[in-house]
Amino acid sequence: MIRVNDVLDKISEYHPEADLGIIERAYIYSARVHEGQVRLSGEPYLTHPLEVAGILTDMRLDAISVAAGFLHDVIEDTHAGSEDIEELFGPEVRHIVSGVTKLSGLSFHSSRARQAESLRKMFLAMADDIRVILIKLADRLHNMRTLQFHKANKRKEIAKETLDIYAPIAARLGIYWIKNELEEASFRFLQPDEFHRIQTLVAKSQTEREKYMQTVKDYIQEKMDASNLTCEVLGRNKNYFSIFNKMISQNLPFEEIYDIIAFRIVLDSISHCYEALGLIHSMWKPIDHKFKDYVARPKPNMYQSLHTTVVGPFGERIEIQIRTREMDQVAKSGIAAHWSYKEGKRIDENISEKFAWIQDLVDNQENFRDPGEFLENVRIDLFQDEVYVFTPRGEIKTLPFGATTVDFAYMIHTEVGNQCTGAKVNGQLVPLAYELKTGDIVEITTAKNHHPSKDWLKYVKTVKARSKIRHWIKTQEKERSMSLGREMLEKAFRKEKLNFSALSKTEQLAKVATHFGFKIVDDLVANVGYGKITPLQVVRKIAPKQEPAADQESIFNKLVGRVVRKKRLKDGVLVKGVDDILIRFGKCCQPVPGDPIIGYITRGYGVTVHRTNCVNALQMTPERQIEVEWNQEASETYPVKIKIVSGDRVGLLADVVGNISKFGANILNASSETRENKMVDSYFTIGVEDTGHLERILSAVRKVKLVQDVKRIG
Incomplete structure (x- = not known):
């Protein structure tokens, strides 16, 4: 275990x-307020802030950052408040610690909403101070190192969030050693069978590869x-997650x-780099198409290097990176290598420009209040x-x-995007769906x-373009829904000999709108038009x-009611606030119990249930969204x-079918x-009870001889 003296010596x-x-x-304050608390591993809680502070010194961060690292959990997990932090350590430390603190004190309707708002808060804070x-x-890195002490479902949830959010952030900041470790740990917990299979395959050929690595290094030297x-000539093995991705993406x-091993040549100057490339x-x-010059055109995270792939001494492909010592330091540390936060100073302005994407991330997310939509758009913004x-x-x-070209139009200005009718690329007319390439005018x-x-919406890639298009469509749909909703309500009110137009201006209808969760009557009318609320409600x-008196209820009605109630219990999905509604499942994503789900109202077809991360569902108007849950x-x-x-091989399908049938799953279709x-x-299309049942089947099929990959699609 790391000690506080180790942290002080390093800094x-x-x-x-x-x-x-x-x-x-x-350190002393953290030890005092965390006293008596233990982690799931059984160790004193103080080990966690100590390890976090140690990682921050590995990043070579300043004293304020390391102090904030010791204190990062005190607001969330102890009686200490942000005022106490400011009084003892100053406003700078308080600002950073508050930015890192999750929103655990507030109540949210779902854990997904809590996650979305915590991330939104963190992005706002990091746009102001990157140290957050x-x-x-x-x-997160230390939590991933100790993830084995969590329950299986929690391990998967944390690992998925890490792979979706935190590993891409580390990559965008250029801190590749953290990115690689986060990816590797996430892969180990999300797909343990694949992880151990690749680990075994790599270990089998380790001696042979080390011999080959030394031979190539000697040739280069x-x-x-x-x-x-x-x-300095270096050789390294690629991580398991990178190997797995290549196997899947390239089949x-x-x-x-070929490139399980990558080589790096570190030299003294840029001119020496180009000379080494020539040699x-x-x-x-x-x-040819494998050469990339990131020296002349650095990546947005400041990464610089020459990348080339050559046909090596034994006819195999070799990937080689060539860079200076300074570039090597940046490649390892990213933004931390350019740190200029010394007492009282702000980060270099040029570096802030390089990381303008953080502010863009904040700006782009302001329009998304729906948690699922927000999280999906964060992933899009990060994975690019x-x-x-x-x-x-x-x-x-x-x-x-x-x-x-539509993304480009919206980048220039919202009005240019909204009024875009066509585009020319390099002087030639192109369709609006044309994908841009580097160097295009x-x-x-x-x-x-x-x-x-x-x-x-089918082809735009940027969150800005998508949000502006959806905002326009939403405005148009609201106008149409207002008109339709008003018409439906007037008709329903007339049947009861009521005047909707007169009532719509009264306090009585305003109270009805509040009852359904709307601020104004117009929102209630629009939601009737959308189909979320019926005019009769x-x-x-x-x-x-x-209501008729209870004793007058006929025996027939009692019996029918009992049958209906029993039948309803068998429905796989419950719709919040609605008892009797037609339910359909989206064929695009095929949700099963255990999947996070959301419902979408479709006029004339009831509610269609999708997985929350389904691409089609994310493109639908949020106003048509309705909360649903699995009926246990x-x-x-x-x-x-x-x-x-x-x-x-002979007998492959028989073995696969045997493993599927062994778990009691019916095969509905096969090709x-x-x-x-x-x-x-x-x-295969198979019938399963829930995600646990599906995971057991996939795990069994992965063990079949010669099977390389098994995944759920849709």
Whole structure:
């Protein structure tokens, strides 16, 4: 276990003038307020802030950051308040600690809403002070190192959030050592079978690979020495998650992954880097489309390096990175390598510009109040490679990979996007769905009375474009729903001999709107138009129906009521606030019990249930959304489609079918196709009870001989 003296010694090495007093005081205060608390591992809670502070010194952060690291959990987990932190350690430490603190004191209607608001709060704080996210990354890293002490379902939940949110943030900040460790740990808990399979495959060929690595390093060193280039040649194994992703994305077996080992040449200057590149290309033939010059054009997170892939000494592909020592330091530490937060100073302005995406992230999320939508858009914002394009005036614009001319139009201005009718790329007319490439010169054509199209949502990539298009559609739909809702209410009120127009201006209807959770009557009317509330529900609040006396209820009605109630209990999904409604399941995502779900009202078809992360569901108008939950008392099976990638052999399908049937799952549909490289893609639709049942089947199928990958699709 790390000790406080280790933390103080480390920070003294790289920052001799650091205020060690504030760190010591923070440690003592943290020890006092956390006294008696233990972690799930059984260790004293203080071990966690100590480890977090140690990770922050590994990032070479300043004294304020390390002190905040010791205190990062005190507001959330102890009696201490933010005022106490400010009084003892100053406003700077209080601001950082408050930014890291989750919103555990407030009540939310779901854990998803709590997660979304905690992230929103963290992004706002990190836009103001980047140290907030650096401490959060250190906190998450230590939590992932001790994740085995959590229950299985909690492990998966934390690992998924880490892979979706925190690993991409570490990558965007250029802190690759943290990104790699977070990905590796998440992979181990999310897909343990695949993790251990790749671990075993890598271990089998370890000795042979080490011998090969040394041979290639010797070749490179010899070539550099002959040209009097002082350098350090390094070889490293790629992490398991990276290998797994390559196997899946390229449909390759482990044996055909060529770049499990990557080489790095570290030199003294940029000119030496280009000279070394020339020497490598003279020794081994380069693969043209695999060369990337991140020295001349650095990544947004300040990463610089020359990347090349060559055909090596034994006819195999070799990936080589060439960089200076300073670039190597930035590649390891990212933003922390450029740290200029010394007592009282702010971070370098140029560095702040490099990380303007953080402010964009905050700005883009302001329009999304729905937690599912917010979380999905955060993932989109974080998981993006960039392309660099030009305006007709020569200004450079950065967009995510796969962005279209519509995304470019919205980046210029919301009105340019809304009125976009066409585009020219490099002087040629292109469709609006055209995907931009680095170096393209883009010109947008607009027309005054033109409006966004719902079809644009199918291909835009940026959150800004999507939010502006949806805002316009939402405004139009609200107007239509207001008109329809008013018409439906007037009709329903007339049947009861009531005047809706007159009542709509009274306090009575305002109270009805409040009862249904709306601030004004217009919102109530619009939701009747959307189909979320029926006109009869509104009428009954104004003029309640007289219930017949209980003793007058016929025996027939009692019996029918009993049958109906029993039947309803068997429904797999319950709709909040509605007893009797038609339920359908989205064929696009095929939800099963255990999946987080959401309902969408479809006129004339009742409620369609989707998984919360379903692409189609995310494109629907949030106003049509309704809360649904799985009925725990129901006992049904639900169809799920799975894909199995395997080698070809006699008896393969029999073994796969045997493993599916062993767990009592009915096979509803099956098909398979053999590719030219003798790999087999098999598709099964099976009936399962819940996600646990599905996971047991997938785990069993993964153990079948020659099966490489099994996944749920849809």
